[in-house]
Amino acid sequence: xxxxxxxxxxxxxxxxxxxxxxxxxxxxxxxxxxxxxxxxxxxxxxxxxxxxxxxxxxxxxxxxxxxxxxxxxxxxxxxxxxxxxxxxxxxxxxxxxxxxxxxxxxxxxxxxxxxxxxxxxxxxxxxxxxxxxxxxxxxxxxxxxxxxxxxxxxxxxxxxxxxxxxxxxxxxxxxxxxxxxxxxxxxxxxxxxxxxxxxxxxxxxxxxxxxxxxxxxxxxx
Numbered sequence: 052x053x054x055x056x057x058x059x060x061x062x063x064x065x066x067x068x069x070x071x072x073x074x075x076x077x078x079x080x081x082x083x084x085x086x087x088x089x090x091x092x093x094x095x096x097x098x099x100x101x102x103x104x105x106x107x108x109x110x111x112x113x114x115x116x117x118x119x120x121x122x123x124x125x126x127x128x129x130x131x132x133x134x135x136x137x138x139x140x141x142x143x144x145x146x147x148x149x150x151x152x153x154x155x156x157x158x159x160x161x162x163x164x165x166x167x168x169x170x171x172x173x174x175x176x177x178x179x180x181x182x183x184x185x186x187x188x189x190x191x192x193x194x195x196x197x198x199x200x201x202x203x204x205x206x207x208x209x210x211x212x213x214x215x216x217x218x219x220x221x222x223x224x225x226x227x228x229x230x231x232x233x234x235x236x237x238x239x240x241x242x243x244x245x246x247x248x249x250x251x252x253x254x255x256x257x258x259x260x261x262x263x264x265x266x267x268x269x270x271x272x
Contacts, residue, residue, distance in 0.1 A: 137188070137189040140187060141187075148223075151176055151177060151180060152221060157217055160213055167265035168265045170213070174255075174257040174261060177216065177250065178251055178258060190229070193240060195237075196245050200252050204260070209257070216254060223243060226239060
């Protein structure tokens with residue numbers, strides 16, 4: 052009887068130990084399942100990599116691009132307006148030069164006695180208008196003839212030189228380069244430049260001679 056009780060007690064102890072081990076194992080497994088699996092830390096974005104992945108512009112980028120675009124449009128608009136202004140001014144200068152020729156230079160050709168003070172004033176006006184065209188024309192005029200223009204004459208040749216000046220003005224203002232673009236545009240520009248230089252130098256020579264002749268004889272000595 053005692054032997055039986057002793058065996059029963061041993062079995063009970065063994066069962067209790069087995070149950071305890073089973074519970075401890077289950078608890079350990081449950082704890083491991085509940086423990087979060089650590090993930091790799093997020094990589095810090097590179098300074099050269101946009102935060103939007105490069106697919107969408109930021110507000111600052113869009114604003115900068117818009118500012119650049121508006122600046123270019125403004126610059127192009129300013130250039131276009133300036134060119135239009137210069138073209139309108141050229142048309143006005145050509146018209147005024149032609150009128151000056153018809154209303155002032157041409158009438159001098161029909162007078163029997165020249166008024167040298169008037170000749171000096173008219174030639175000065177012609178030179179000023181021609182100089183304005185030369186330096187402010189939107190059309191680049193370059194004389195490629197290589198021919199130097201010089202005028203030397205005395206007061207007895209004043210009338211023929213005035214006629215030459217009138218003809219030069221008429222030819223210049225009617226040059227096709229001021230009206231249409233043509234295949235020989237470069238040649239027309241060279242001709243116009245040569246004619247314009249001739250007008251400037253001839254009117255300057257006439258002006259200086261007219262001023263000299265108009266002075267009293269005592270002052271001229």
